[in-house]
Amino acid sequence: MHELGICDALLKMVRSIAEEEALEEISRITIEVGSLSGVVPAYMSDCWEAVTDGTELQDVEFVVEELEGTACCLDCGEEFPADAGRLRCPNCGGEKLTPLTGRDLTLKEILAT
Numbered sequence: 001m002h003e004l005g006i007c008d009a010l011l012k013m014v015r016s017i018a019e020e021e022a023l024e025e026i027s028r029i030t031i032e033v034g035s036l037s038g039v040v041p042a043y044m045s046d047c048w049e050a051v052t053d054g055t056e057l058q059d060v061e062f063v064v065e066e067l068e069g070t071a072c073c074l075d076c077g078e079e080f081p082a083d084a085g086r087l088r089c090p091n092c093g094g095e096k097l098t099p100l101t102g103r104d105l106t107l108k109e110i111l112a113t
């Protein structure tokens with residue numbers, strides 16, 4: 001489950017930002033997960049809980065927003081919204097696709113009180 005590694009990296013990132021910006025009490029962290037990133041949003045919440053258990057961040061609200069990605073068909077050039085479970089061109093049925101957006105996982109916001 002690579003979500004665990006991602007959460008671990010995320011925790012380090014949050015801590016370094018908190019230090020840089022001298023944030024005291026972090027109350028909410030929001031991340032944005034693209035539908036083609038290969039990351040399962042539900043797992044992210046579970047793994048976040050696991051990596052922050054017993055740390056100063058364990059009670060922080062963790063929000064995962066899903067972002068719909070788009071892909072382009074290499075056969076007919078059609079661009080369409082895509083998710084990892086449905087990778088087929090709606091126009092020609094082709095399976096040679098290239099992702100355009102939605103491959104990223106980003107730390108969107110750290111809310112501190």
Ligand SMILES: [Zn+2]
Nearest residue numbers: 073076089092
């Ligand atoms: Zn197509």
